[in-house]
Amino acid sequence: MLALKHIYKYYNPGTVNEMCLFEDFNFTVQKGEFVSVVGSNGSGKTSMLNLICGSMEPDKGEILMNQKPITQVKEYQRLASIGRVYQNPALGTCPDMTILENLSMAEQKGKCFGLQRGTNKKRIPQYREMLAQLGLGLEDKLQVKVGVLSGGQRQALSLLMSVMTPVEFLILDEHTAALDPKTADVIMQLTDRIIKEKKLTAVMVTHNLRYAAQYGNRLVMMHQGKAVMDIKGEEKKRIKIEDILEKFNEISIECGN
Numbered sequence: 001m002l003a004l005k006h007i008y009k010y011y012n013p014g015t016v017n018e019m020c021l022f023e024d025f026n027f028t029v030q031k032g033e034f035v036s037v038v039g040s041n042g043s044g045k046t047s048m049l050n051l052i053c054g055s056m057e058p059d060k061g062e063i064l065m066n067q068k069p070i071t072q073v074k075e076y077q078r079l080a081s082i083g084r085v086y087q088n089p090a091l092g093t094c095p096d097m098t099i100l101e102n103l104s105m106a107e108q109k110g111k112c113f114g115l116q117r118g119t120n121k122k123r124i125p126q127y128r129e130m131l132a133q134l135g136l137g138l139e140d141k142l143q144v145k146v147g148v149l150s151g152g153q154r155q156a157l158s159l160l161m162s163v164m165t166p167v168e169f170l171i172l173d174e175h176t177a178a179l180d181p182k183t184a185d186v187i188m189q190l191t192d193r194i195i196k197e198k199k200l201t202a203v204m205v206t207h208n209l210r211y212a213a214q215y216g217n218r219l220v221m222m223h224q225g226k227a228v229m230d231i232k233g234e235e236k237k238r239i240k241i242e243d244i245l246e247k248f249n250e251i252s253i254e255c256g257n
């Protein structure tokens with residue numbers, strides 16, 4: 001379970017650009033939920049993910065993980081339980097290192113690095129097997145530098161790396177946005193498979209309404225730092241792209257766009 005309780009967040013406080021994004025914002029994700037988050041530009045989706053992961057502190061309020069307060073827990077400590085994949089396939093992997101080195105590094109997340117060898121050759125057969133499951137031919141490219149991979153290959157690798165350690169939560173920040181439609185579909189199917197197989201609790205920010213309708217068991221729409229729509233269960237199963245669009249239009253009319 002992840003919870004943001006009575007969150008207040010101001011950007012540029014005390015300046016002419018001061019902006020209150022969250023004012024008494026509450027958001028709880030129950031264990032096993034796969035929440036798709038949609039919303040207008042600047043509605044606070046990424047900021048919400050940053051608060052969960054600890055990349056940003058709230059001005060007021062509390063963040064809980066499995067009922068325990070983590071507001072003061074540093075990002076690197078929280079990431080022991082959280083895997084995160086970003087929009088930019090270049091983030092989340094190291095371009096100058098090979099696939100093998102990247103996988104070895106991901107497996108060491110949260111552990112102390114010493115002067116031991118960077119890669120464990122004994123793990124190569126398992127790495128090959130994991131990569132083969134992606135169906136992108138990466139199992140034969142273990143010695144290839146990640147920087148030369150395509151965006152889709154790199155995003156698939158990022159996804160795999162984000163769940164190599166036993167994480168409980170997966171945070172996806174528009175992770176298919178930079179990919180062509182076919183590759184995005186492949187990554188989305190892979191994401192869904194990983195979430196189900198590993199029984200992860202997931203929050204996925206997306207601008208793709210088809211993915212928001214098709215995947216996950218809960219759908220949240222954000223607008224101006226608030227959740228203006230929150231559906232789950234049977235209602236979520238029945239939701240269509242047109243219904244989400246209709247709500248978007250309602251919001252746009254309300255704020256005069």
Ligand SMILES: Nc1ncnc2c1ncn2[C@@H]1O[C@H](COP(=O)(O)OP(=O)(O)OP(=O)(O)O)[C@@H](O)[C@H]1O
Binds near residue numbers: 012042043045
């Ligand atoms: N570091 C920052 N400093 C100042 N303002 C910020 C900062 N980060 C975000 N904001 C502002 O907060 C608001 C919410 O931004 P955020 O990136 O969370 O929105 P978003 O819903 O993810 O948007 P998008 O869909 O465009 O990615 C925006 O108005 C943005 O300009």
